[in-house]
Amino acid sequence: MENTILFFKYLAVMAGVTYLVRMLPFVLFKKKIENTFVQSFLYYIPYAVLGAMTFPAIFYSTGNTITALAGCVTALVLAWFEKSLLTVALCASVAVFAADCVIRFVA
Protein backbone atom coordinates (compact mmCIF):
# COMPACT_ATOMS: atom_id res chain seq x y z
CA MET A 1 0.00 0.00 0.00
CA GLU A 2 1.56 3.29 -1.15
CA ASN A 3 -0.38 5.74 1.03
CA THR A 4 1.53 5.41 4.30
CA ILE A 5 -0.66 7.79 6.32
CA LEU A 6 -3.83 5.98 5.29
CA PHE A 7 -2.19 2.67 6.17
CA PHE A 8 -1.42 3.91 9.68
CA LYS A 9 -5.04 5.03 10.11
CA TYR A 10 -6.26 1.55 9.20
CA LEU A 11 -3.62 0.01 11.42
CA ALA A 12 -4.71 2.17 14.36
CA VAL A 13 -8.39 1.23 13.96
CA MET A 14 -7.61 -2.45 13.52
CA ALA A 15 -5.17 -2.72 16.41
CA GLY A 16 -7.28 -0.47 18.61
CA VAL A 17 -10.45 -2.53 18.28
CA THR A 18 -8.56 -5.79 18.72
CA TYR A 19 -6.86 -4.50 21.87
CA LEU A 20 -10.02 -3.07 23.43
CA VAL A 21 -11.90 -6.32 22.89
CA ARG A 22 -9.17 -8.13 24.83
CA MET A 23 -8.32 -5.51 27.41
CA LEU A 24 -11.66 -4.19 28.70
CA PRO A 25 -13.06 -7.47 30.09
CA PHE A 26 -9.70 -8.44 31.61
CA VAL A 27 -9.24 -5.10 33.37
CA LEU A 28 -12.87 -4.64 34.44
CA PHE A 29 -13.53 -8.16 35.72
CA LYS A 30 -11.45 -8.21 38.87
CA LYS A 31 -14.13 -9.56 41.13
CA LYS A 32 -14.59 -13.30 41.52
CA ILE A 33 -17.76 -14.47 39.82
CA GLU A 34 -19.96 -16.37 42.29
CA ASN A 35 -22.75 -17.47 39.94
CA THR A 36 -22.44 -21.24 39.41
CA PHE A 37 -23.72 -21.20 35.85
CA VAL A 38 -21.34 -18.45 34.77
CA GLN A 39 -18.45 -20.12 36.59
CA SER A 40 -19.11 -23.46 34.92
CA PHE A 41 -19.58 -21.73 31.57
CA LEU A 42 -16.21 -20.01 31.87
CA TYR A 43 -14.58 -23.25 32.97
CA TYR A 44 -15.82 -25.07 29.86
CA ILE A 45 -15.15 -22.24 27.36
CA PRO A 46 -11.45 -22.91 26.63
CA TYR A 47 -12.01 -26.56 25.79
CA ALA A 48 -15.03 -25.71 23.63
CA VAL A 49 -13.09 -23.00 21.77
CA LEU A 50 -10.16 -25.34 21.14
CA GLY A 51 -12.45 -28.14 19.98
CA ALA A 52 -14.28 -25.90 17.53
CA MET A 53 -11.02 -24.48 16.22
CA THR A 54 -9.33 -27.85 15.79
CA PHE A 55 -12.09 -29.81 14.09
CA PRO A 56 -12.53 -29.93 11.19
CA ALA A 57 -9.85 -27.29 10.45
CA ILE A 58 -7.01 -29.71 11.26
CA PHE A 59 -7.86 -31.79 8.18
CA TYR A 60 -7.24 -28.77 5.95
CA SER A 61 -4.08 -27.62 7.68
CA THR A 62 -1.57 -29.51 5.53
CA GLY A 63 -3.06 -29.25 2.05
CA ASN A 64 -3.71 -33.00 2.01
CA THR A 65 -6.40 -34.77 4.05
CA ILE A 66 -4.48 -38.05 4.28
CA THR A 67 -1.28 -36.55 5.67
CA ALA A 68 -3.39 -34.43 8.02
CA LEU A 69 -5.14 -37.58 9.24
CA ALA A 70 -1.75 -39.18 9.95
CA GLY A 71 -0.70 -36.12 11.94
CA CYS A 72 -4.01 -35.96 13.77
CA VAL A 73 -3.89 -39.62 14.85
CA THR A 74 -0.28 -39.19 15.99
CA ALA A 75 -1.26 -36.16 18.05
CA LEU A 76 -4.27 -37.94 19.58
CA VAL A 77 -2.21 -40.97 20.61
CA LEU A 78 0.63 -38.91 22.11
CA ALA A 79 -1.82 -36.59 23.87
CA TRP A 80 -3.56 -39.64 25.34
CA PHE A 81 -0.24 -40.56 26.97
CA GLU A 82 0.00 -36.97 28.19
CA LYS A 83 3.19 -35.97 26.38
CA SER A 84 4.19 -32.30 26.49
CA LEU A 85 2.70 -29.73 24.11
CA LEU A 86 5.94 -29.37 22.18
CA THR A 87 6.37 -33.14 21.78
CA VAL A 88 2.84 -33.63 20.49
CA ALA A 89 3.03 -30.65 18.12
CA LEU A 90 6.41 -31.60 16.64
CA CYS A 91 5.61 -35.31 16.33
CA ALA A 92 2.39 -34.46 14.50
CA SER A 93 4.43 -32.34 12.07
CA VAL A 94 6.97 -35.12 11.60
CA ALA A 95 4.14 -37.60 10.97
CA VAL A 96 2.69 -35.30 8.30
CA PHE A 97 6.10 -34.90 6.70
CA ALA A 98 6.64 -38.68 6.72
CA ALA A 99 3.19 -39.36 5.29
CA ASP A 100 3.85 -36.76 2.61
CA CYS A 101 7.13 -38.48 1.68
CA VAL A 102 5.42 -41.88 1.49
CA ILE A 103 2.66 -40.50 -0.73
CA ARG A 104 5.20 -38.83 -3.03
CA PHE A 105 7.21 -42.05 -3.18
CA VAL A 106 4.20 -44.25 -3.96
CA ALA A 107 2.49 -41.91 -6.39
Add this chain to the structure above:
Amino acid sequence: MHFQLQKAFVIRKAGILCKSLYLRLKIRFQFSLLDTYRIYDILRGMESKNVTLHSYKEGLKDGVPIGLGYLSVSFAFGIFATGSGLKIWQALLISMTNLTSAGQLAGVPIIVQSLPFVEIALTQLIINLRYSLMSISLSQKADSTITRLDRFLISFFMTDEIFAVSSAKEGMVGRRYMYGLAVMPYIGWSLGTLLGAAAGNILPEPVTNALGIAIYGMFIAIIIPAAKKSRSVLGVVIVSCAMSVLFRFVPVLNKVSGGFVIIICAVAASALFAWLKPVKTTNSGASAGDGAQSGQNKVGAKPAAGANRSAGSEE
Protein backbone atom coordinates in the same frame (compact mmCIF):
# COMPACT_ATOMS: atom_id res chain seq x y z
CA MET B 1 57.12 6.35 61.51
CA HIS B 2 53.99 8.43 61.49
CA PHE B 3 53.68 8.00 57.77
CA GLN B 4 53.99 4.20 58.08
CA LEU B 5 51.22 4.07 60.68
CA GLN B 6 48.99 6.00 58.40
CA LYS B 7 49.79 3.62 55.58
CA ALA B 8 48.93 0.61 57.73
CA PHE B 9 45.71 2.28 58.74
CA VAL B 10 44.75 2.87 55.12
CA ILE B 11 45.52 -0.73 54.20
CA ARG B 12 43.45 -2.01 57.10
CA LYS B 13 40.57 0.21 56.17
CA ALA B 14 40.77 -0.87 52.56
CA GLY B 15 40.77 -4.49 53.72
CA ILE B 16 37.59 -3.95 55.72
CA LEU B 17 35.98 -2.23 52.77
CA CYS B 18 36.90 -5.10 50.46
CA LYS B 19 35.59 -7.66 52.89
CA SER B 20 32.27 -5.94 53.29
CA LEU B 21 31.99 -5.57 49.54
CA TYR B 22 32.78 -9.26 49.13
CA LEU B 23 30.14 -10.20 51.67
CA ARG B 24 27.58 -8.03 49.96
CA LEU B 25 28.36 -9.58 46.60
CA LYS B 26 28.15 -13.05 48.12
CA ILE B 27 24.74 -12.32 49.52
CA ARG B 28 23.73 -10.81 46.20
CA PHE B 29 24.73 -13.96 44.38
CA GLN B 30 23.17 -16.31 46.85
CA PHE B 31 19.84 -14.56 46.55
CA SER B 32 19.91 -13.52 42.96
CA LEU B 33 17.30 -11.11 41.73
CA LEU B 34 15.25 -13.92 40.25
CA ASP B 35 15.02 -15.79 43.52
CA THR B 36 14.01 -12.67 45.36
CA TYR B 37 11.16 -12.14 42.96
CA ARG B 38 10.15 -15.75 43.26
CA ILE B 39 10.11 -15.69 47.03
CA TYR B 40 8.24 -12.39 46.93
CA ASP B 41 5.68 -13.88 44.55
CA ILE B 42 5.21 -16.98 46.66
CA LEU B 43 4.79 -14.89 49.81
CA ARG B 44 2.30 -12.64 48.10
CA GLY B 45 0.49 -15.67 46.78
CA MET B 46 0.33 -17.21 50.25
CA GLU B 47 -1.11 -14.01 51.60
CA SER B 48 -4.09 -14.43 49.32
CA LYS B 49 -4.33 -18.20 49.96
CA ASN B 50 -3.40 -18.90 46.34
CA VAL B 51 0.10 -20.26 45.95
CA THR B 52 1.44 -19.74 42.47
CA LEU B 53 4.33 -21.99 41.55
CA HIS B 54 4.27 -21.33 37.82
CA SER B 55 7.46 -19.38 37.12
CA TYR B 56 8.69 -17.16 34.30
CA LYS B 57 10.86 -20.00 33.04
CA GLU B 58 7.94 -22.40 32.99
CA GLY B 59 5.92 -19.87 31.00
CA LEU B 60 8.78 -19.41 28.57
CA LYS B 61 8.96 -23.18 28.07
CA ASP B 62 5.21 -23.57 27.60
CA GLY B 63 5.35 -20.80 25.00
CA VAL B 64 7.82 -22.64 22.73
CA PRO B 65 5.28 -24.86 20.94
CA ILE B 66 2.95 -21.89 20.52
CA GLY B 67 5.80 -19.84 19.06
CA LEU B 68 6.71 -22.65 16.66
CA GLY B 69 3.10 -23.03 15.59
CA TYR B 70 2.79 -19.28 15.08
CA LEU B 71 5.96 -19.23 13.02
CA SER B 72 4.28 -21.35 10.36
CA VAL B 73 0.88 -19.67 10.55
CA SER B 74 2.28 -16.14 10.39
CA PHE B 75 4.62 -17.24 7.62
CA ALA B 76 1.51 -17.93 5.57
CA PHE B 77 0.09 -14.56 6.62
CA GLY B 78 3.28 -12.80 5.49
CA ILE B 79 3.05 -14.38 2.04
CA PHE B 80 -0.63 -13.46 1.86
CA ALA B 81 -0.09 -9.84 2.96
CA THR B 82 2.67 -8.99 0.49
CA GLY B 83 0.81 -10.93 -2.19
CA SER B 84 -2.21 -8.67 -1.57
CA GLY B 85 -0.12 -5.55 -2.11
CA LEU B 86 1.18 -4.60 1.34
CA LYS B 87 4.83 -3.82 1.92
CA ILE B 88 7.02 -6.01 4.09
CA TRP B 89 7.17 -3.51 6.96
CA GLN B 90 3.41 -3.03 6.79
CA ALA B 91 2.78 -6.76 7.12
CA LEU B 92 5.22 -6.91 10.04
CA LEU B 93 3.60 -3.93 11.79
CA ILE B 94 0.14 -5.48 11.46
CA SER B 95 1.38 -8.67 13.09
CA MET B 96 3.23 -6.84 15.85
CA THR B 97 0.24 -4.71 16.81
CA ASN B 98 -2.63 -7.16 16.33
CA LEU B 99 -1.42 -10.66 17.16
CA THR B 100 -4.55 -12.35 15.84
CA SER B 101 -4.61 -14.76 12.91
CA ALA B 102 -8.23 -14.66 11.75
CA GLY B 103 -8.61 -10.93 12.32
CA GLN B 104 -5.47 -10.05 10.37
CA LEU B 105 -6.42 -12.35 7.52
CA ALA B 106 -9.79 -10.59 7.24
CA GLY B 107 -8.30 -7.12 7.73
CA VAL B 108 -5.73 -7.13 4.93
CA PRO B 109 -8.20 -7.11 2.00
CA ILE B 110 -10.13 -4.26 3.65
CA ILE B 111 -6.95 -2.19 4.01
CA VAL B 112 -5.76 -2.92 0.48
CA GLN B 113 -9.15 -1.99 -1.04
CA SER B 114 -9.38 1.04 1.29
CA LEU B 115 -12.91 0.17 2.40
CA PRO B 116 -14.60 2.31 5.10
CA PHE B 117 -13.05 2.33 8.58
CA VAL B 118 -16.36 1.14 10.03
CA GLU B 119 -16.01 -2.07 8.09
CA ILE B 120 -12.58 -2.94 9.45
CA ALA B 121 -13.66 -2.00 12.98
CA LEU B 122 -16.78 -4.20 12.80
CA THR B 123 -14.90 -7.11 11.24
CA GLN B 124 -12.27 -7.03 13.97
CA LEU B 125 -14.93 -6.71 16.64
CA ILE B 126 -16.89 -9.75 15.45
CA ILE B 127 -13.94 -12.00 14.68
CA ASN B 128 -12.13 -11.11 17.91
CA LEU B 129 -15.16 -11.09 20.18
CA ARG B 130 -14.12 -14.51 21.45
CA TYR B 131 -11.17 -12.83 23.17
CA SER B 132 -13.64 -11.07 25.44
CA LEU B 133 -14.90 -14.44 26.63
CA MET B 134 -11.35 -15.61 27.15
CA SER B 135 -10.43 -12.42 29.02
CA ILE B 136 -13.34 -12.86 31.41
CA SER B 137 -12.49 -16.51 31.85
CA LEU B 138 -8.80 -15.83 32.52
CA SER B 139 -9.60 -12.93 34.84
CA GLN B 140 -11.00 -15.58 37.19
CA LYS B 141 -7.73 -17.46 37.12
CA ALA B 142 -5.34 -14.54 37.58
CA ASP B 143 -3.80 -14.47 41.05
CA SER B 144 -3.02 -11.45 43.19
CA THR B 145 0.46 -10.90 41.70
CA ILE B 146 -1.25 -9.59 38.58
CA THR B 147 -1.81 -5.88 39.16
CA ARG B 148 -4.05 -3.56 37.19
CA LEU B 149 -1.08 -2.37 35.13
CA ASP B 150 -0.18 -6.00 34.37
CA ARG B 151 -3.71 -6.55 33.15
CA PHE B 152 -3.34 -3.76 30.57
CA LEU B 153 -0.18 -5.42 29.28
CA ILE B 154 -1.11 -9.09 29.53
CA SER B 155 -4.42 -8.60 27.73
CA PHE B 156 -2.49 -7.46 24.64
CA PHE B 157 -1.07 -10.99 24.38
CA MET B 158 -4.40 -12.77 24.84
CA THR B 159 -4.48 -15.16 21.91
CA ASP B 160 -6.43 -18.40 21.63
CA GLU B 161 -3.33 -20.44 22.35
CA ILE B 162 -1.90 -18.35 25.17
CA PHE B 163 -5.31 -18.36 26.77
CA ALA B 164 -5.71 -22.10 26.31
CA VAL B 165 -2.32 -22.97 27.74
CA SER B 166 -2.63 -20.65 30.73
CA SER B 167 -6.15 -21.74 31.58
CA ALA B 168 -5.15 -25.40 31.36
CA LYS B 169 -2.61 -24.77 34.15
CA GLU B 170 -3.58 -26.15 37.53
CA GLY B 171 -4.46 -23.60 40.15
CA MET B 172 -3.98 -19.89 39.62
CA VAL B 173 -1.53 -18.21 37.26
CA GLY B 174 0.71 -15.27 38.21
CA ARG B 175 2.26 -12.35 36.37
CA ARG B 176 5.70 -13.90 35.88
CA TYR B 177 4.20 -16.99 34.24
CA MET B 178 2.01 -14.89 31.96
CA TYR B 179 4.89 -12.67 30.84
CA GLY B 180 7.06 -15.72 30.22
CA LEU B 181 4.31 -17.37 28.23
CA ALA B 182 3.90 -14.35 25.93
CA VAL B 183 7.55 -14.09 24.82
CA MET B 184 7.98 -16.97 22.38
CA PRO B 185 4.56 -16.63 20.69
CA TYR B 186 5.19 -12.91 20.09
CA ILE B 187 8.63 -13.55 18.61
CA GLY B 188 7.31 -16.44 16.54
CA TRP B 189 4.38 -14.43 15.21
CA SER B 190 6.47 -11.39 14.27
CA LEU B 191 9.42 -13.33 12.90
CA GLY B 192 7.19 -15.65 10.87
CA THR B 193 5.42 -12.69 9.29
CA LEU B 194 8.71 -11.02 8.43
CA LEU B 195 10.13 -14.20 6.91
CA GLY B 196 6.95 -15.00 5.00
CA ALA B 197 6.64 -11.45 3.67
CA ALA B 198 10.30 -11.13 2.76
CA ALA B 199 11.01 -14.54 1.31
CA GLY B 200 7.79 -16.44 0.90
CA ASN B 201 9.11 -19.33 -1.09
CA ILE B 202 12.33 -20.19 0.73
CA LEU B 203 11.02 -23.23 2.61
CA PRO B 204 10.10 -26.26 0.54
CA GLU B 205 6.38 -26.97 0.38
CA PRO B 206 6.40 -30.27 2.32
CA VAL B 207 7.99 -28.46 5.28
CA THR B 208 5.46 -25.61 5.37
CA ASN B 209 2.64 -28.15 4.99
CA ALA B 210 3.97 -30.21 7.88
CA LEU B 211 4.34 -27.10 10.08
CA GLY B 212 0.73 -26.22 9.36
CA ILE B 213 -0.51 -28.96 11.67
CA ALA B 214 1.75 -28.03 14.60
CA ILE B 215 -0.72 -25.63 16.14
CA TYR B 216 -3.58 -28.13 16.02
CA GLY B 217 -1.36 -30.83 17.48
CA MET B 218 -0.83 -28.48 20.39
CA PHE B 219 -4.57 -27.95 20.81
CA ILE B 220 -5.08 -31.70 20.94
CA ALA B 221 -2.36 -31.98 23.57
CA ILE B 222 -4.37 -29.57 25.72
CA ILE B 223 -7.81 -31.07 25.12
CA ILE B 224 -7.16 -34.80 25.50
CA PRO B 225 -5.62 -34.93 29.01
CA ALA B 226 -8.42 -32.69 30.34
CA ALA B 227 -11.08 -34.80 28.62
CA LYS B 228 -9.54 -37.95 30.10
CA LYS B 229 -9.93 -36.53 33.61
CA SER B 230 -13.44 -35.14 33.25
CA ARG B 231 -16.43 -36.60 31.42
CA SER B 232 -18.04 -33.14 31.28
CA VAL B 233 -15.04 -31.66 29.46
CA LEU B 234 -15.14 -34.57 27.03
CA GLY B 235 -18.83 -33.86 26.42
CA VAL B 236 -18.20 -30.16 25.83
CA VAL B 237 -15.44 -30.91 23.34
CA ILE B 238 -17.50 -33.48 21.43
CA VAL B 239 -20.54 -31.18 21.16
CA SER B 240 -18.40 -28.23 20.14
CA CYS B 241 -16.48 -30.24 17.51
CA ALA B 242 -19.68 -31.77 16.11
CA MET B 243 -21.26 -28.31 15.75
CA SER B 244 -18.12 -26.95 14.12
CA VAL B 245 -18.18 -29.82 11.60
CA LEU B 246 -21.86 -29.11 10.87
CA PHE B 247 -21.05 -25.43 10.23
CA ARG B 248 -18.45 -26.53 7.74
CA PHE B 249 -20.54 -28.91 5.68
CA VAL B 250 -24.25 -28.10 6.02
CA PRO B 251 -25.20 -25.91 3.00
CA VAL B 252 -26.67 -22.78 4.64
CA LEU B 253 -24.58 -22.93 7.79
CA ASN B 254 -21.27 -22.99 5.92
CA LYS B 255 -21.85 -19.36 4.87
CA VAL B 256 -21.21 -18.21 8.44
CA SER B 257 -17.73 -16.70 8.86
CA GLY B 258 -15.03 -18.59 10.75
CA GLY B 259 -14.85 -16.22 13.69
CA PHE B 260 -18.58 -16.49 14.29
CA VAL B 261 -18.59 -20.28 14.03
CA ILE B 262 -16.11 -20.54 16.89
CA ILE B 263 -18.17 -18.19 19.07
CA ILE B 264 -21.46 -20.00 18.35
CA CYS B 265 -20.05 -23.51 18.89
CA ALA B 266 -18.12 -22.63 22.03
CA VAL B 267 -20.92 -20.64 23.66
CA ALA B 268 -23.59 -23.24 22.86
CA ALA B 269 -21.54 -26.23 24.04
CA SER B 270 -20.31 -24.49 27.20
CA ALA B 271 -23.76 -23.14 28.10
CA LEU B 272 -25.31 -26.58 27.59
CA PHE B 273 -22.84 -28.24 29.93
CA ALA B 274 -22.85 -25.38 32.42
CA TRP B 275 -26.59 -26.03 32.66
CA LEU B 276 -26.41 -29.85 32.71
CA LYS B 277 -23.18 -30.29 34.69
CA PRO B 278 -22.50 -27.18 36.75
CA VAL B 279 -19.13 -26.99 38.45
CA LYS B 280 -18.59 -24.84 41.51
CA THR B 281 -15.02 -23.75 42.05
CA THR B 282 -13.17 -20.99 43.81
CA ASN B 283 -9.93 -22.19 42.30
CA SER B 284 -10.93 -22.64 38.67
CA GLY B 285 -9.10 -25.46 36.99
CA ALA B 286 -7.81 -28.02 39.44
CA SER B 287 -10.83 -28.69 41.62
CA ALA B 288 -13.30 -28.32 38.77
CA GLY B 289 -11.86 -31.39 37.05
CA ASP B 290 -11.92 -33.39 40.25
CA GLY B 291 -15.52 -32.48 40.94
CA ALA B 292 -16.69 -33.51 37.51
CA GLN B 293 -14.62 -36.69 37.59
CA SER B 294 -16.06 -38.04 40.80
CA GLY B 295 -19.53 -37.16 39.61
CA GLN B 296 -20.09 -34.92 42.62
CA ASN B 297 -20.36 -31.41 41.32
CA LYS B 298 -19.52 -29.02 44.08
CA VAL B 299 -22.64 -26.91 43.87
CA GLY B 300 -22.85 -24.43 46.68
CA ALA B 301 -20.03 -26.04 48.63
CA LYS B 302 -17.18 -23.63 49.16
CA PRO B 303 -13.90 -25.40 49.90
CA ALA B 304 -12.06 -24.05 52.92
CA ALA B 305 -9.08 -21.79 52.37
CA GLY B 306 -6.68 -24.52 53.52
CA ALA B 307 -8.00 -27.07 51.05
CA ASN B 308 -7.81 -24.44 48.39
CA ARG B 309 -4.16 -23.81 49.14
CA SER B 310 -3.18 -27.45 49.00
CA ALA B 311 -4.96 -27.86 45.69
CA GLY B 312 -2.87 -25.05 44.25
CA SER B 313 0.45 -26.33 45.49
CA GLU B 314 0.02 -29.96 44.50
CA GLU B 315 1.31 -29.44 40.99
